[in-house]
Amino acid sequence: MGSVLSPDTPKSEWRAWARAVRAELPDVSAPVTATLRDLLKRLGARRVLAYRALSGEPDVSALHGEFELLAPRARFRPEPRLTLHPWDTATEVSRFGALQPPQDAPQVPLDTVDAILLPGLAFDHAGVRLGYGGGFYDRLLPAFRGVTVGVIQHALLVPGLPRDPHDCPAQWLVTERGATEVQ
Numbered sequence: 001m002g003s004v005l006s007p008d009t010p011k012s013e014w015r016a017w018a019r020a021v022r023a024e025l026p027d028v029s030a031p032v033t034a035t036l037r038d039l040l041k042r043l044g045a046r047r048v049l050a051y052r053a054l055s056g057e058p059d060v061s062a063l064h065g066e067f068e069l070l071a072p073r074a075r076f077r078p079e080p081r082l083t084l085h086p087w088d089t090a091t092e093v094s095r096f097g098a099l100q101p102p103q104d105a106p107q108v109p110l111d112t113v114d115a116i117l118l119p120g121l122a123f124d125h126a127g128v129r130l131g132y133g134g135g136f137y138d139r140l141l142p143a144f145r146g147v148t149v150g151v152i153q154h155a156l157l158v159p160g161l162p163r164d165p166h167d168c169p170a171q172w173l174v175t176e177r178g179a180t181e182v183q
Contacts, residue, residue: 007124007160014130018121018156022056025153028176032058032151036117039172039179040067043147045114051151052090052099057119058151058176070108073100074136082136084108096132110140115147118170123150124161127169127182141168149174 005017040048040063047068053059063069064087071090072082085101085108094100118137122130129150131137141148150170154177173180 005158007162009162011130011133011162014161015121015133018130019056021155022121022153025056025155027059028153029053029059029062031176032153032174033060033062035174035176035179036060036149036151037063037066039149039174040115043115045147047108047112047114049084049113049116050087051117051119054096054098054119058153060117060151070113071099071101072136073103073105074134080134080136080139082140084110084113110144113144113146115149116141116144118148118150120150120152120156122156122158122161123152123170123173124158125173125182126160126163127171127173128161128163128167129170130161138164138166138168142166144168147171149179 005014050060050069052071069087070084071087075081075083085105089101089105090099092102118129120129120131148170149172151174154175157175171182
Protein backbone atom coordinates (compact mmCIF):
# COMPACT_ATOMS: atom_id res chain seq x y z
CA MET A 1 0.00 0.00 0.00
CA GLY A 2 1.97 3.01 -1.24
CA SER A 3 1.58 6.58 -0.21
CA VAL A 4 0.03 9.20 -2.45
CA LEU A 5 1.71 11.98 -0.46
CA SER A 6 5.08 13.55 -1.18
CA PRO A 7 7.84 14.40 1.29
CA ASP A 8 6.84 18.06 0.81
CA THR A 9 3.37 17.41 2.23
CA PRO A 10 2.90 18.87 5.73
CA LYS A 11 3.34 16.44 8.61
CA SER A 12 -0.24 17.05 9.73
CA GLU A 13 -1.50 15.57 6.45
CA TRP A 14 0.93 12.66 6.74
CA ARG A 15 -0.35 11.97 10.27
CA ALA A 16 -3.97 11.96 9.09
CA TRP A 17 -3.05 9.61 6.23
CA ALA A 18 -1.12 7.25 8.52
CA ARG A 19 -3.89 7.11 11.12
CA ALA A 20 -6.45 6.27 8.42
CA VAL A 21 -4.27 3.52 6.96
CA ARG A 22 -3.40 2.10 10.39
CA ALA A 23 -7.08 1.92 11.37
CA GLU A 24 -7.61 -0.63 8.57
CA LEU A 25 -4.58 -2.83 9.27
CA PRO A 26 -4.60 -6.21 11.03
CA ASP A 27 -2.59 -6.78 14.21
CA VAL A 28 0.96 -7.77 13.25
CA SER A 29 2.38 -7.88 16.78
CA ALA A 30 3.36 -11.57 16.71
CA PRO A 31 5.53 -11.53 13.56
CA VAL A 32 6.99 -8.12 14.47
CA THR A 33 7.92 -9.35 17.95
CA ALA A 34 9.50 -12.53 16.54
CA THR A 35 11.65 -10.46 14.18
CA LEU A 36 12.59 -8.04 16.96
CA ARG A 37 13.56 -10.95 19.24
CA ASP A 38 15.93 -12.34 16.60
CA LEU A 39 17.39 -8.95 15.69
CA LEU A 40 17.99 -7.85 19.29
CA LYS A 41 19.70 -11.15 20.11
CA ARG A 42 21.86 -10.90 16.99
CA LEU A 43 22.86 -7.35 17.98
CA GLY A 44 23.66 -8.44 21.54
CA ALA A 45 21.10 -6.09 23.11
CA ARG A 46 20.10 -6.79 26.70
CA ARG A 47 18.57 -3.56 28.05
CA VAL A 48 15.97 -2.18 25.63
CA LEU A 49 13.80 0.92 25.79
CA ALA A 50 10.50 -0.29 24.38
CA TYR A 51 7.10 1.40 24.30
CA ARG A 52 3.68 0.56 25.64
CA ALA A 53 1.61 0.25 22.47
CA LEU A 54 -1.12 2.67 21.54
CA SER A 55 -4.11 1.36 19.62
CA GLY A 56 -2.95 0.13 16.21
CA GLU A 57 0.76 -0.03 17.05
CA PRO A 58 2.57 -3.38 17.08
CA ASP A 59 2.65 -4.53 20.71
CA VAL A 60 6.21 -5.48 21.70
CA SER A 61 5.46 -6.41 25.33
CA ALA A 62 6.05 -10.13 24.62
CA LEU A 63 9.79 -9.31 24.62
CA HIS A 64 9.61 -8.73 28.38
CA GLY A 65 11.44 -11.48 30.20
CA GLU A 66 13.85 -12.21 27.35
CA PHE A 67 15.27 -8.69 27.54
CA GLU A 68 15.33 -6.10 30.28
CA LEU A 69 12.65 -3.82 28.89
CA LEU A 70 12.31 -0.22 29.95
CA ALA A 71 9.25 1.98 29.60
CA PRO A 72 9.34 5.72 28.86
CA ARG A 73 7.51 8.45 30.71
CA ALA A 74 6.77 11.75 28.97
CA ARG A 75 7.58 14.69 31.20
CA PHE A 76 6.68 18.26 30.41
CA ARG A 77 8.52 20.35 33.02
CA PRO A 78 10.97 21.98 33.11
CA GLU A 79 11.13 20.98 29.41
CA PRO A 80 9.49 18.17 27.41
CA ARG A 81 11.54 14.98 27.63
CA LEU A 82 11.37 11.22 28.13
CA THR A 83 12.63 9.49 31.24
CA LEU A 84 13.33 5.74 31.33
CA HIS A 85 12.00 3.32 33.93
CA PRO A 86 11.70 -0.43 34.61
CA TRP A 87 9.01 -1.99 32.39
CA ASP A 88 6.85 -3.26 35.24
CA THR A 89 6.47 0.23 36.71
CA ALA A 90 4.27 1.33 33.77
CA THR A 91 0.96 1.19 35.61
CA GLU A 92 -0.80 4.51 34.94
CA VAL A 93 -2.42 5.76 31.75
CA SER A 94 -0.66 8.72 30.16
CA ARG A 95 -2.39 11.66 28.50
CA PHE A 96 -1.61 9.89 25.21
CA GLY A 97 -3.47 6.73 26.26
CA ALA A 98 -0.53 4.36 26.80
CA LEU A 99 0.63 2.92 30.10
CA GLN A 100 3.52 4.82 31.66
CA PRO A 101 5.49 4.71 34.90
CA PRO A 102 4.28 6.99 37.70
CA GLN A 103 6.03 10.26 38.46
CA ASP A 104 8.16 8.75 41.25
CA ALA A 105 9.22 5.51 39.49
CA PRO A 106 12.96 4.77 39.65
CA GLN A 107 14.81 6.13 36.62
CA VAL A 108 17.34 4.31 34.44
CA PRO A 109 20.16 6.25 32.75
CA LEU A 110 20.11 6.41 28.95
CA ASP A 111 23.78 5.45 28.70
CA THR A 112 22.97 1.98 30.10
CA VAL A 113 20.52 1.19 27.27
CA ASP A 114 21.58 -1.04 24.36
CA ALA A 115 18.67 -0.43 21.97
CA ILE A 116 15.61 1.76 21.56
CA LEU A 117 12.46 0.51 19.85
CA LEU A 118 10.84 3.51 18.19
CA PRO A 119 7.08 3.63 17.69
CA GLY A 120 5.65 5.88 15.01
CA LEU A 121 2.82 6.62 12.64
CA ALA A 122 5.06 5.89 9.64
CA PHE A 123 8.71 5.46 8.69
CA ASP A 124 10.43 5.95 5.38
CA HIS A 125 13.11 3.76 3.80
CA ALA A 126 15.83 6.11 5.10
CA GLY A 127 14.70 5.46 8.70
CA VAL A 128 13.00 8.83 9.14
CA ARG A 129 10.16 8.59 11.65
CA LEU A 130 6.80 10.32 11.55
CA GLY A 131 5.97 10.67 15.22
CA TYR A 132 2.96 12.02 17.00
CA GLY A 133 4.22 15.60 17.13
CA GLY A 134 5.49 15.95 20.71
CA GLY A 135 9.20 15.77 19.87
CA PHE A 136 10.00 13.51 22.84
CA TYR A 137 12.13 11.01 20.91
CA ASP A 138 13.70 13.88 18.93
CA ARG A 139 15.07 15.20 22.23
CA LEU A 140 16.20 11.77 23.50
CA LEU A 141 17.96 10.32 20.46
CA PRO A 142 20.84 12.78 19.93
CA ALA A 143 22.42 11.65 23.24
CA PHE A 144 21.88 7.91 22.55
CA ARG A 145 24.82 5.80 21.38
CA GLY A 146 23.13 2.40 20.99
CA VAL A 147 20.99 0.86 18.27
CA THR A 148 17.71 2.41 17.15
CA VAL A 149 14.97 0.26 15.64
CA GLY A 150 11.87 1.67 13.96
CA VAL A 151 8.86 -0.61 14.54
CA ILE A 152 6.05 -0.24 12.01
CA GLN A 153 3.56 -2.13 9.87
CA HIS A 154 4.84 -2.67 6.32
CA ALA A 155 1.91 -0.68 4.89
CA LEU A 156 3.20 2.38 6.79
CA LEU A 157 6.74 2.12 5.42
CA VAL A 158 6.87 4.76 2.67
CA PRO A 159 9.44 6.00 0.13
CA GLY A 160 9.91 9.44 1.69
CA LEU A 161 8.67 11.52 4.63
CA PRO A 162 9.20 15.17 5.54
CA ARG A 163 12.56 15.45 7.31
CA ASP A 164 13.65 18.11 9.78
CA PRO A 165 17.28 18.90 10.65
CA HIS A 166 16.82 17.46 14.17
CA ASP A 167 15.50 14.09 12.96
CA CYS A 168 17.62 11.08 13.95
CA PRO A 169 16.78 8.24 11.54
CA ALA A 170 16.43 4.69 12.85
CA GLN A 171 19.31 2.34 12.06
CA TRP A 172 16.98 -0.63 11.57
CA LEU A 173 13.37 -0.99 10.45
CA VAL A 174 11.24 -3.93 11.56
CA THR A 175 7.89 -4.82 10.03
CA GLU A 176 5.87 -8.03 9.87
CA ARG A 177 7.97 -8.85 6.78
CA GLY A 178 11.34 -8.76 8.55
CA ALA A 179 14.21 -6.51 9.57
CA THR A 180 16.10 -4.15 7.28
CA GLU A 181 19.26 -2.24 8.09
CA VAL A 182 18.94 1.35 6.91
CA GLN A 183 21.67 2.29 4.44
